[in-house]
Amino acid sequence: MKIGKPERMIINGKRLDGRGLYDLRPIKMRVGVLKNADGSSYLEWGGNKILCAVHGPRELHPKHLAKPDKAMLRCIYSMATFSVKERKKPGPDRRSIELSKVIREALENVIFLHLFPQTVIDVYIKVLQSDGGTRCASIVAASLALADAGIPMKDLVSACAAGKVDGEIVLDLFEIEDNYGEADLPVAIVPKTGEIVLLQMDGNLTKDEFKKALDLAISGAMKVYELQKKTLYERYGERYETER
Amino acid sequence: MITITGDKICTLEEFLPGENTYEYDGEVISTVVGIPLKDFSTRKVHVKPFNEIPIIKEGDKVVGKIVDVKYPAIALVKIIKILNKKRFVASIPYGVLYVGNIKNEAIIDIRKEIAYGDIIIAKVIYAGKVPVQLATNEEDLGVIYAYCYNCNLPLKHHEENKLICENCGRIELRKISKYYGRGDII
Numbered sequence: 001m002k003i004g005k006p007e008r009m010i011i012n013g014k015r016l017d018g019r020g021l022y023d024l025r026p027i028k029m030r031v032g033v034l035k036n037a038d039g040s041s042y043l044e045w046g047g048n049k050i051l052c053a054v055h056g057p058r059e060l061h062p063k064h065l066a067k068p069d070k071a072m073l074r075c076i077y078s079m080a081t082f083s084v085k086e087r088k089k090p091g092p093d094r095r096s097i098e099l100s101k102v103i104r105e106a107l108e109n110v111i112f113l114h115l116f117p118q119t120v121i122d123v124y125i126k127v128l129q130s131d132g133g134t135r136c137a138s139i140v141a142a143s144l145a146l147a148d149a150g151i152p153m154k155d156l157v158s159a160c161a162a163g164k165v166d167g168e169i170v171l172d173l174f175e176i177e178d179n180y181g182e183a184d185l186p187v188a189i190v191p192k193t194g195e196i197v198l199l200q201m202d203g204n205l206t207k208d209e210f211k212k213a214l215d216l217a218i219s220g221a222m223k224v225y226e227l228q229k230k231t232l233y234e235r236y237g238e239r240y241e242t243e244r
Numbered sequence: 245m246i247t248i249t250g251d252k253i254c255t256l257e258e259f260l261p262g263e264n265t266y267e268y269d270g271e272v273i274s275t276v277v278g279i280p281l282k283d284f285s286t287r288k289v290h291v292k293p294f295n296e297i298p299i300i301k302e303g304d305k306v307v308g309k310i311v312d313v314k315y316p317a318i319a320l321v322k323i324i325k326i327l328n329k330k331r332f333v334a335s336i337p338y339g340v341l342y343v344g345n346i347k348n349e350a351i352i353d354i355r356k357e358i359a360y361g362d363i364i365i366a367k368v369i370y371a372g373k374v375p376v377q378l379a380t381n382e383e384d385l386g387v388i389y390a391y392c393y394n395c396n397l398p399l400k401h402h403e404e405n406k407l408i409c410e411n412c413g414r415i416e417l418r419k420i421s422k423y424y425g426r427g428d429i430i
Contacts, residue, residue, distance in 0.1 A: 059337055116334050151297070154273075
């Protein structure tokens with residue numbers, strides 16, 4: 001059951017959930033949450049709840065898919081049946097396959113795949129609860145899980161969306177803004193090199209609005225990057241102290 | 245001190261990039277979460293990861309399964325894991341066991357030392373090529389689990405190099421490890 005379109009989504013400079021135009025939703029991150037995975041992470045981003053597990057590098061089956069010069073990266077994005085208001089039919093659909101592809105392509109840019117020829121790295125992303133912006137949240141969670149698994153990467157990948165709601169450019173759209181807003185622009189970056197590894201747009205923006213939205217999304221992604229680093233420092237700093 | 249993925253460790257003038265690092269814009273950057281170790285003899289900086297990916301190296305003891313025995317001299321081994329490591333190996337997991345590396349004695353028939361389906365512990369003696377070369381010529385190396393040729397039930401240790409099937413009484417010969425029957429050590 002979808003909530004009907006509200007008359008206005010920005011009232012006195014505040015959005016429907018009480019945030020300012022350029023505010024992120026509250027974010028919580030944890031790594032090493034699953035015992036049996038090589039690396040794992042759990043992310044709460046506003047109403048989004050995402051669990052991510054990484055296995056590998058390990059032997060690839062079927063073997064004919066193995067690449068002789070590098071590892072294969074397999075991403076599987078899936079939403080739980082209870083993750084949205086109406087029951088989501090389980091199994092892959094058009095949207096899940098597309099998201100798996102764009103997440104894989106974003107992550108392939110940072111992983112040193114040539115170090116593990118003829119193997120596979122599996123990234124499983126499960127959306128437990130969805131509240132808009134799950135592709136950005138999934139990239140952030142997957143990047144943390146890969147770092148937790150000890151897989152060599154150029155840098156963490158960080159992501160955030162910007163968009164247009166009621167004629168205003170806003171940061172980090174939630175579900176209602178995503179559904180009834182005028183545009184949505186998810187962006188993923190590699191902060192160290194400044195590369196953009198994901199850029200999609202839904203809706204219409206003028207050239208100036210696009211530039212403003214892109215800058216805003218990148219600034220949001222940089223804030224998320226700081227949180228990712230803090231999470232890893234906290235987790236492994238504690239471990240380092242106990243092992244010493 | 246720890247470094248995480250993407251952290252600057254030092255500049256290129258101070259140290260060269262070693263294991264788990266790369267150079268970007270004159271800086272040495274860590275590729276994993278770990279502890280940076282500076283090697284003053286080679287002027288290289290390495291990062292020792294907290295969650296290490298196991299790669300087969302010379303000297304490693306590995307657990308494997310015999311997947312083929314080629315009379316008279318070769319056995320092909322599928323490596324399951326490196327001994328005492330939780331994660332699966334991140335390389336092509338095949339090894340070769342030559343008859344001369346099974347034990348420190350002359351062997352006439354490889355089929356009296358090892359058989360298809362046996363679980364073995366072996367030492368990697370050469371890892372430069374795939375498949376890697378293995379040896380079982382030490383006391384703790386050799387077969388740790390084997391099945392009866394007739395009834396496919398696990399064999400029990402009988403005498404020095406003999407195993408017995410409790411079901412049919414068949415006696416089979418193997419190069420047995422001192423850990424035979426102990427799954428807990430892997």
